[in-house]
Amino acid sequence: MMTSFYSRKDPIRYEGPSSSSELAYRWYNPDQNVMGKSMRDHLRFAVAYWHTLCWPGGDPFGGDTFQRQWHHMADEMAAARMKADIMFETLVMLDVDFFCFHDLDIAPEGKSLKEFNANVTEIAKIFEKKMAATNKKLLWGTANMFSNRRFMAGAATNPDPDVFAYCAAQVKHCLDVTKDLDGANYVMWGGREGYETLLNTNIGHELEQAKRFLSMVVEYKHKIGFKGPILLEPKPQEPTKHQYDYDVATCYAMIASLGLQNDVKLNVEQNHAILAGHTFEHEIALASALGVFGSIDINRGDYQSGWDTDQFAMNIPEMSLAFLEILKAGGFTTGGLNFDAKIRRQSIDPDDLLHAHVGSIDACARGLLIAAKILEDGKLGKIVDDRYGKWNEPKNQAMLKGKETLDSIAARVHAEGLEPQPKSGRQERLENLINSYI
Known part of the structure; x- marks a missing residue:
């Protein structure tokens, strides 16, 4: 395993609230019992492949600030193998059990879908060995059907049926790989499933496409014996003005119209909740009330910016309210907390990735402890019960x-x-x- 990316060599451990170390867990004690379950099992943390290893630090007004070695390698598969090494070094360093990926995160597209699939399979074989050696697991996989220019008018909702067919082939392979890696879930993330203008859009047709695509994925899940749920991720505003997966309520309408509530759950994100005009805790509570709570992309949006800033979650009061709803929902089964978050483009040192994850892990742990205290005390619950x-x-x-x-x-x-x-x-x-x- 490559071990030269971070300056630190020893895994980060729990040292308690009084620790003076900048890279120690003060609140996240994996083995601590919280309401009958270990903190590790409550939180089920996952590192996101894309923001952690793939994002080069660019924004609409400037390019690469991180200057990672693998971003500039001519041999793209060698770069992919290097990223795999660093991902598992990161998981071991943070003592985090899970990771998540898009197919394009882990391997280059190549010149055809056949070549892309072969590249993804090759890296997945590397994952298998590393997972066995480190006891790390896959929380979920997903297909990137938004970056390539072929998806500029959408993926499953594209007006071109050839794009729809290409997406079906891409998802089939990614779901196969996720199953082979014993992934706990598979995510359907509609990066461009929406429209920009009604002047060239047939909404009814595109919604029928979206529903048929989701139905096919569920059918295939059962055919291959994939045990985990399919997760839809509500995603408002970005990149299209009118996303068909705008929020929890919108996604549930599609799921319920197909009768797929047992097979399809939701992957809720704080940043997306804010962009949809909701609070994070609202989206979690609504997903729970509708019976489709699945997993969480844990991050933080900027309340002054109307776009997906994907900052690491550090707001402890907000985390407390979110975990109150997660615990009331019964906690995670197959889901978990995926750090769909990126360090700021000025945070150019590799160790900044460790500081970001450690701080957010501790914020989540404190939120969990506060939420558990609220529930165990029972005062709030009694007031609500009395009201009804x-x-x-x-x-x-x-x-x-x-x-x-x-x-x-x-x-x-x-x-x-x-x-x-x-x-x-x-x-x-x-x-x-x-x-x-x-």
Whole structure:
């Protein structure tokens, strides 16, 4: 294994809140029991291949700032093998169990899909050996169907059926590879599944394409015996103005229209929640309420920038509210926390990657501990339960379960002379209560 990328050679460990080390976990204690489960099993951290190793540090106004060796190698497969070495060095260094990738992250496209598939397979074989040697695992794989110019008008929703067919072939191979690597999930990320202008768009046709494509992926998942769920990732605004996978509610509408709630779950991201005009915790809570909570891309958006800044999550109060909803949802099964986050383009030292992950891992761990304390204390839960308590009365359960009609309810209201009086929502008191745990 290549070990010269980072200046540090020893894996990062838990040292406790009083540690003075810049590269130690103060709050993330993998073996600590939290509500009957280890912190490691609660959080299921994953390193993102693309931002960690593939992004060169560019933005719309400037190019490569990182100057990584593999970004400039003539032999693209040699560069791919080098990235594989560094990915597993990173996982070992951080004591993180999982990684995630797009097919294009791990191998070059080559001159044809056949060559691309062969390249991906070759690197996957390297992964197999490294996973066995280090006990690291794949949280999920996905296909990059947005970078190449062929996808400029979308992938599954492209008006050209040849692009649709190409995508089907690409996803088939990537799903095969993900299964071979015992991936826990497979993600459908619609990077360009949307439109820019109605003047050249048939929305109904494109939605039918999207639904058929998702159905085919689920059909193939069952054919090959892939046990994990297919994860849709809500993605608003970027890069197209009108994304068909805009938020949790939009994605659920498609899933439910196909009756695929048992096979398709959602991969929720903080940055995307903000771009959709929601809070992170709202999207998690809604996915849970609809029965499609799956996994998390953990990062942070800039509230002053209307684009995907993908910063590392460091906001502990926000993490606390997110983990409150994750724990209420029952926690992760096949999902986890993937660091879909990138260091800033001025953070050019390799060790900056370690500092970013360590800080965000600790922020997540603190959020988990605070959320667990809130739930175990029970004060917030009791207030919410009391607010809805009257629904437990038989006559109100009858309304909820369809045993009453509009006529019968109206008759009862008149007979009882109901005149409901407003009751305080006590928002400020509850915000104070949450701050008392933080």
